[in-house]
Amino acid sequence: MKLLQFALLTAAGLAAASYASAQAPQPDAPSAMRAGEPYLPPALRKPLREASNGTALLRYQPMQKLKQRFEAADLDGSGTLSRDEARRAGLTVVDKNFDHIDTAQRGAVSFDDLKAYLIQRREEANSR
Structure with a gap:
């Protein structure tokens, strides 16, 4: 039971950390993205993979x-x-x-x- 609780708490912590890092502005992001503007011109878009x-x-x-x-x-x-x-x-x-x-x-x-x-x-x- 304690192992299950530990796993759930760990997963929740990782999800929160992932969310926080996704919300933080990236240093190489254009200034419009850092200001909260969701649009990124096609020339500046990078493929996800x-x-x-x-x-x-x-x-x-x-x-x-x-x-x-x-x-x-x-x-x-x-x-x-x-x-x-x-x-x-x-x-x-x-x-x-x-x-x-x-x-x-x-x-x-x-x-x-x-x-x-x-x-x-x-x-x-x-x-x-």
């Missing part, structure tokens, strides 16, 4: 979550998952495609094997 970085970021976050689930499912700490470990952890993608992911036919798949499989599937889908 590059398109290529955005798509990479969108792929990176789910991959990190998958890696965390993979590591949590690895009960024996071997760095690989057996079909049974994948099934017990609810990693349906690994369970249903185990034979395709385990190209070396070791009876276990590493996270790199899974990542290679997912990249291959994405490339196949993009080529259609």
Whole structure:
């Protein structure tokens, strides 16, 4: 219970700090922005992020979550998952495609094997 309270207080503190920093004028912002004027001429606008970085970021976050689930499912700490470990952890993608992911036919798949499989599937889908 105390851990949950600590997590909630920490999240609230981070949100407040983020809000405060977003409201503070930036040193490189034009004078109109510092005065509270919301309009910024197109010539002075900067893209929020590059398109290529955005798509990479969108792929990176789910991959990190998958890696965390993979590591949590690895009960024996071997760095690989057996079909049974994948099934017990609810990693349906690994369970249903185990034979395709385990190209070396070791009876276990590493996270790199899974990542290679997912990249291959994405490339196949993009080529259609």
